[in-house]
Amino acid sequence: MMIAFEGPIGVGKTTLAEQLADFLGPQTRLLLEDFAGNAFLDDFYAQPERWALPAQLEFLVSRHEQLSACVPDPAAPTIADHSLMKDRIFAELLLSGRERALYDRLAARLQGEEITPDVLIYLDAETGVLLERIARRGRTFERDISGHYLKALRQGYERHLAALADSTLLLRLDTSNMVPTSANELASLWHRIQHSCPE
Known part of the structure; x- marks a missing residue:
């Protein structure tokens, strides 16, 4: 089983992915997004219009490399703090015209090479x-993120969630009050995942 967390910036994806992986034990594989490895990210936040395309292409390639190298193991779950849905949402939000067209061409060439979350x-x-x-x-690179930007990002997620393929089970969790990281809360989340999945 592959479990992926998605959601807007600051919602608690990495925290919850790490906590759930720890809860499930050392056999669990944890995939974390490599923000530090994106050499364009600081430039993007300083000059979004100039650096949006290279930053998005770097994320696109690194996420595909990471997810396509993940070989499913029936005996152990894989937990990721991201999925490829994120790439498409950010591309729609940040790119337009010929830059968006180039991104779409490259994304289409990579499609199907990676595993998708259950x-x-x-x-x-x-x-x-x-x-x-x-x-x-x-x-530092997140200090200029605005409420308007986050609202647009959340709207983008809702559009993509509405079109999610039937092969992927969707669970929703509101973390406005807290990210559920206690043992009891993690056990409850794992129970919900297990009992939502078809045999």
Whole structure:
């Protein structure tokens, strides 16, 4: 089984993915997005219009490389703090014209080479909560993220979730009040995942 977390910036994807992987034990494979490996990210946040395309292409390639190299293991779950849905949403939000056309061509060439999640857990939170969390974690390159940007991002997720393929089970979780990281809460989430999946 592959479980992927999705949701807007600051919603708690990585925290919950790490906590669930720890809860399930050392046989669980954890895939974390490599933000630090994107050499264009700081430039993008400083000059979004200039650097959006290379930043998105870097994420597109690195996510495909990571997910396509993941060989499913029937005996152990894989948990990821991202999926390829994120790439398409950010591309729609940030790219237009010939840059979007180039991105779409490259994305289409890579399509089908990666594994897709069996369960997609969409985390959401109120925009004000997201802004507070982003400010609290203090990443320099995120300091100019606006509420308008987060709202547009959340709307993009909703459009893509509505068109999600039947082969992927969708679970929703509102983290506005907290990210569920206690043992009891993680056990409840795992129970929900197991009992939602078809045999």
